[in-house]
Amino acid sequence: PRRIFSGIQPTGVPHLGNYLGALRSWLELQQADAAASAPEHAAAGAAASGPAGSTHVFFSIVGLHALTVPQAGKQLRRERRAMLRCLLAIGIDPARCTLFHQEQVPEHAELAWILNCLTSVGKLNRMTTWKGKLATLRGTDAAAGEPEMEQMNLGLYAYPVLQAADILLYRATHVPVGEDQLQHLELARDIAHGFNRQYKTSLFPAPAHIITPTKRVLSLRDPAQKMSKSAPDASSRLLLTDSPAEVRYKLKRAVTDSERELVYDPAERPGVSNLLLMLSSLRGTTPEHEVAALNAAGGGAGRLKEATTEAVVEALQPIQAALRRLDDDPGYVDEVERSGRERARAEARRTMAAVRQLVGFG
Numbered sequence: 001p002r003r004i005f006s007g008i009q010p011t012g013v014p015h016l017g018n019y020l021g022a023l024r025s026w027l028e029l030q031q032a033d034a035a036a037s038a039p040e041h042a043a044a045g046a047a048a049s050g051p052a053g054s055t056h057v058f059f060s061i062v063g064l065h066a067l068t069v070p071q072a073g074k075q076l077r078r079e080r081r082a083m084l085r086c087l088l089a090i091g092i093d094p095a096r097c098t099l100f101h102q103e104q105v106p107e108h109a110e111l112a113w114i115l116n117c118l119t120s121v122g123k124l125n126r127m128t129t130w131k132g133k134l135a136t137l138r139g140t141d142a143a144a145g146e147p148e149m150e151q152m153n154l155g156l157y158a159y160p161v162l163q164a165a166d167i168l169l170y171r172a173t174h175v176p177v178g179e180d181q182l183q184h185l186e187l188a189r190d191i192a193h194g195f196n197r198q199y200k201t202s203l204f205p206a207p208a209h210i211i212t213p214t215k216r217v218l219s220l221r222d223p224a225q226k227m228s229k230s231a232p233d234a235s236s237r238l239l240l241t242d243s244p245a246e247v248r249y250k251l252k253r254a255v256t257d258s259e260r261e262l263v264y265d266p267a268e269r270p271g272v273s274n275l276l277l278m279l280s281s282l283r284g285t286t287p288e289h290e291v292a293a294l295n296a297a298g299g300g301a302g303r304l305k306e307a308t309t310e311a312v313v314e315a316l317q318p319i320q321a322a323l324r325r326l327d328d329d330p331g332y333v334d335e336v337e338r339s340g341r342e343r344a345r346a347e348a349r350r351t352m353a354a355v356r357q358l359v360g361f362g
């Protein structure tokens with residue numbers, strides 16, 4: 001049976017990049033028969049992998065990862081809860097998946113330590129994501145030179161190993177990720193293989209990626225960077241909670257170009273292509289289809305921005321309505337947290353019992 005794991009950091013309201021690059025595919029994945037993860041099974045202690053042919057889906061809000069950049073405790077507490085509400089509002093259904101907060105399952109940190117001890121510094125040096133993140137935080141260009149490693153915290157450096165632990169703890173066979181995370185999944189496979197070899201076991205399956213159709217949504221202000229929750233300029237991203245006026249304002253200011261004819265060419269015209277990608281992803285069409293329609297209507301970035309605004313506002317409307325309904329039902333959100341924690345812990349304990357045995361702690 002397939003076991004799917006994916007996570008998102010509680011570092012702010014999800015943006016359109018998170019939504020199109022990851023969260024929308026979560027919705028499709030949970031449609032797979034996930035009966036095995038229904039709460040009553042967990043309560044009976046039988047949530048392992050379900051009947052043959054079923055899929056067990058784990059979605060995690062990964063608080064430990066959020067600590068890799070400076071966080072105020074009060075704010076993080078708010079963001080964790082806000083992220084859970086956003087996931088519920090987009091349609092993640094806790095009856096169809098195990099939805100939980102990573103840091104409420106201490107086995108993540110324990111397995112990460114064991115995997116740290118099997119991972120070379122050389123491998124982590126080859127990961128490019130922390131370089132980009134350091135550059136984003138400092139507002140410098142990632143390509144401008146190696147950021148100084150000296151000042152980087154060890155957590156940011158090693159977070160790909162924690163990610164591997166997140167995946168392996170649930171013995172995931174499939175991981176939906178954006179293109180920016182492929183390198184980390186490769187590392188997770190490497191680590192799984194290394195562990196299995198060292199301890200002469202087949203405990204960890206090699207996780208395969210499920211690549212999402214919308215690969216990379218770019219910053220509205222600097223199309224050389226991806227859209228990111230932590231970029232200093234708030235107008236670089238469209239949030240799931242943005243009002244129609246905010247969406248219109250941000251898209252009006254989006255960096256494009258002044259050529260009349262629209263062309264989908266991510267290398268030469270990244271700003272225009274980014275909007276075309278968003279527009280077509282939201283409408284379920286292709287960028288080429290949207291280009292043809294817009295050019296037939298006279299072309300130009302202004303027209304493209306108008307169409308994109310309309311599509312974004314329309315997509316956000318039901319999500320924001322669901323968020324308002326959740327505001328009225330905090331007890332439901334509490335219950336989702338509680339049951340997710342229990343179900344995830346039951347799975348994590350099972351894996352860790354095997355790991356402890358193998359490494360000699362059993």
Ligand code: AQP
Pocket residue numbers: 007008009010011017018019020021022023176177178179180181214215216217218226227228229230231
């Ligand atoms: N711009 C993007 N385009 C497509 N997919 C994206 N993802 C993130 N940004 C884009 C995908 O969203 C999922 C969750 O990401 P995350 O919150 O765990 O961390 P991240 O990748 O570091 O995302 P952010 O928005 O840039 O957050 P911060 O700024 O806090 O680091 C992942 O599957 C990711 O691929």
